[in-house]
Amino acid sequence: MEQSKFKLTFSYEVLTTQDGSPSLRLWKDQQPPEAMHHLGGALSESIYIYGAAIEEALKRNSTGPLRVLSVGLGLGYNEFLTALYATLAGREFRILSFESEEALRTHFINWLQRTASDPEQGPFHSIYDSVLAHVARRFDFDPGKLKDLLAHAYVESAWNIEGDLTLHVGETQNSQTTWHCILYDAFSSGATPVLWQEEFLVKFLNRAAAADCVFTTYAATGALRRALTRVGFRAEKKPGFAGKRESTWAVRP
Numbered sequence: 001m002e003q004s005k006f007k008l009t010f011s012y013e014v015l016t017t018q019d020g021s022p023s024l025r026l027w028k029d030q031q032p033p034e035a036m037h038h039l040g041g042a043l044s045e046s047i048y049i050y051g052a053a054i055e056e057a058l059k060r061n062s063t064g065p066l067r068v069l070s071v072g073l074g075l076g077y078n079e080f081l082t083a084l085y086a087t088l089a090g091r092e093f094r095i096l097s098f099e100s101e102e103a104l105r106t107h108f109i110n111w112l113q114r115t116a117s118d119p120e121q122g123p124f125h126s127i128y129d130s131v132l133a134h135v136a137r138r139f140d141f142d143p144g145k146l147k148d149l150l151a152h153a154y155v156e157s158a159w160n161i162e163g164d165l166t167l168h169v170g171e172t173q174n175s176q177t178t179w180h181c182i183l184y185d186a187f188s189s190g191a192t193p194v195l196w197q198e199e200f201l202v203k204f205l206n207r208a209a210a211a212d213c214v215f216t217t218y219a220a221t222g223a224l225r226r227a228l229t230r231v232g233f234r235a236e237k238k239p240g241f242a243g244k245r246e247s248t249w250a251v252r253p
């Protein structure tokens with residue numbers, strides 16, 4: 001493995017959230033640090049905000065593989081949940097993930113494809129092990145099988161991972177494919193302002209959302225709501241996780 005693939009462009013701290021599942025707090029480019037999840041429970045938040053949308057999309061699109069677009073791979077909670085919910089529903093799945101940090105993309109795939117005899121240990125491997133264990137335990141699912149589901153999906157290109165979303169919304173973003181479910185788990189607008197701008201969101205949603213699409217995110221902003229309405233979604237306010245005031249849930253009827 002090339003050394004550069006392991007280079008980190010950020011500092012991080014591992015957090016144990018209240019339900020026991022891990023998260024990361026990242027420091028990058030002099031910006032204030034930001035945790036990837038609510039400290040009230042990384043897994044619980046992921047299930048509440050994103051799992052619910054995956055379940056709804058499975059109900060609304062009952063044939064063929066479920067197509068899920070995930071913004072912010074991070075530690076992969078939403079990718080595990082997609083594989084799990086689809087499999088429990090007896091469905092195949094396709095995932096397109098975006099993650100701007102090369103190290104997070106590379107280490108996750110390296111961990112996924114690592115065999116028991118491979119001595120290479122990336123810096124996040126024990127955290128991925130813990131994420132996998134927490135997700136599998138919560139659903140009484142075999143962790144080895146869950147890991148295999150994602151590993152096979154990656155090898156078979158049923159799961160693709162791209163870099164910075166802002167670089168893909170222009171001309172080339174998988175323009176043939178639209179997505180039944182969009183899990184918009186980017187960092188906040190302080191860290192990633194473009195991702196929360198109305199015009200960017202309209203362009204992205206027009207390109208990516210299937211006719212019958214479920215969109216969800218932990219955040220609730222005026223620009224997001226306006227963008228969703230402009231492209232035909234019915235946006236609803238949903239109480240945020242663990243006492244947070246609001247999150248966003250939107251469907252395109």
Ligand SMILES: C[S@@+](CC[C@H](N)C(=O)[O-])C[C@H]1O[C@@H](n2cnc3c(N)ncnc32)[C@H](O)[C@@H]1O
Nearest residue numbers: 072073074075076077078099100164165185187
């Ligand atoms: C809240 S965390 C995602 C947590 C993740 N969904 C999980 O389940 O662990 C936000 C992620 O978005 C990534 N990110 C930030 N800006 C991005 C961009 N422009 N395009 C793609 N990913 C981005 C960050 O590096 C970070 O990993």
